[in-house]
Structure formats: structure tokens, C-alpha cells
Amino acid sequence: MKYPDSFLKLVEDFKKFPGIGKKSAERLALFVISQMDKEVVSEFSNHLVSAKNNISHCPICGVLMEEHCSICEDENRDDDTIMVVSDERDVFVLERNHLFHGKYHVLGGSIDFSRGISAEDLNIDSLFKRLDGVKEVILSLSGTVEGELTAQYIKELLKQYPVLVSRIAYGIPVGADLSYADDQTLERALNNRLKYE
Structure with missing residues (x-):
């Protein structure tokens, strides 16, 4: 059986996180696809983008x-x-x-x-x-x-x-x-x- 391309891309994205191997990435991807509501996934993705866009390092102390x-x-x-x-x-x-x-x-x-x-x-x-x-x-x-x-x-x-x-x-x-x-x-x-x- 071949996994759908979108699923494989999601697995690859999860593998980029520290401490997440292939099996953990597959579990996370399956959880997102099969158990999370579309609204929750959409909100999660918005939080990721917002955090990346709005959080920076303090130019003085680095926090x-x-x-x-x-x-x-x-x-x-x-x-x-x-x-x-x-x-x-x-x-x-x-x-x-x-x-x-x-x-x-x-x-x-x-x-x-x-x-x-x-x-x-x-x-x-x-x-x-x-x-x-x-x-x-x-x-x-x-x-x-x-x-x-x-x-x-x-x-x-x-x-x-x-x-x-x-x-x-x-x-x-x-x-x-x-x-x-x-x-x-x-x-x-x-x-x-x-x-x-």
C-alpha cells in the first residue's frame, strides 16, 4: 500500500522536529488526519504561522x-x-x-x-x-x-x-x-x- 502524497509530506514535516523519528512522525500525522477536526487543524496551523511571524529575539538580551x-x-x-x-x-x-x-x-x-x-x-x-x-x-x-x-x-x-x-x-x-x-x-x-x- 502506498500512502497518499499529502500524508507523506506531513510525516516528513513532523520528522523535522527534534526527537521525532519516522514512527513518531507517522503516529502524529495519523492523529492529525484521523482524529483532529479541520477547525482545530486550521487553528493549529494559524498558531504556527503567527508564532513564527510575531516572535523574535530581544535585541538586548536575546530572550x-x-x-x-x-x-x-x-x-x-x-x-x-x-x-x-x-x-x-x-x-x-x-x-x-x-x-x-x-x-x-x-x-x-x-x-x-x-x-x-x-x-x-x-x-x-x-x-x-x-x-x-x-x-x-x-x-x-x-x-x-x-x-x-x-x-x-x-x-x-x-x-x-x-x-x-x-x-x-x-x-x-x-x-x-x-x-x-x-x-x-x-x-x-x-x-x-x-x-x-
Whole structure:
């Protein structure tokens, strides 16, 4: 039996999502075709287009935003501290748990030479334009080889600025991704951060 072309195209689209293989993509496509109402599918597709068209990265901190950045414009946040994270997922994890009340700086990834990602490909240079009045920069990067390399690189560049450079404590297992940490481990890691030397 040959699947209809439209179905195969939908399967291929689902396979583009991270963690979705052929079987999962087929299950999702079958669910859309056989169990979702046309109105729900239409609304879902509109949400996809709207999100892609309306969401961008804040030009200052790199956090996802629509018209305004809720982090940068929040006057209740501590302007003295900037936490550097790899991507938006890390911000969502920390914000969900209300563990950090300063500002963020999203790099958009980590240095990974095996994938052709160098420091120039990341949102690093704009961090140094934000350091006026900042007392501490917290490097909250994953304990992977790539995260460590990125942290070392940023730490070296920050030596020329009068800021304390700290690193979240290793309550996060080495080799683990920050977005998979449980709330208690994340809180312990943040509260026990040390000067990064």
C-alpha cells in the first residue's frame, strides 16, 4: 500500500522536529488526519504561522519576545546581575521556578567546533555592551564539553571588566543539559555558585 502524497509530506514535516523519528512522525500525522477536526487543524496551523511571524529575539538580551521584552522592561529585576545562558529553554526553566531575579543574556547556543559553531556565531559581543553598572555575571552554561569551552572563553574576555564572574555550582551533573535539571537541583546550583577562576 502506498500512502497518499499529502500524508507523506506531513510525516516528513513532523520528522523535522527534534526527537521525532519516522514512527513518531507517522503516529502524529495519523492523529492529525484521523482524529483532529479541520477547525482545530486550521487553528493549529494559524498558531504556527503567527508564532513564527510575531516572535523574535530581544535585541538586548536575546530572550524570546513579541512586541516588548518582559525581562528587559521589568523594573523589579536586579540590574546589577546578568546570567548568561545557552538558549531560551534555560530562561524558561529558571523563570518557571522563580529562582533568579536579575537580567539574562542568551547566547543562542554553545561553541561547538564539531558542528562548525564558533564564538562569532553566538550572541557574545553584545554582552560586553551591557556591563555598565553590572556587578556580577553568572555563567549558567551546561556542564558539557561545549558549555565548558564557552564558559572558559567568556570568562577570559570578562577579565578586562570590573565584574565578578561566577559559575553556577555543580549541583547540575557534568554532561547534563540545564533544561533537564529538577527544581531542587537547579536551586541548589544557583544558590551555591562560586567565583569562576
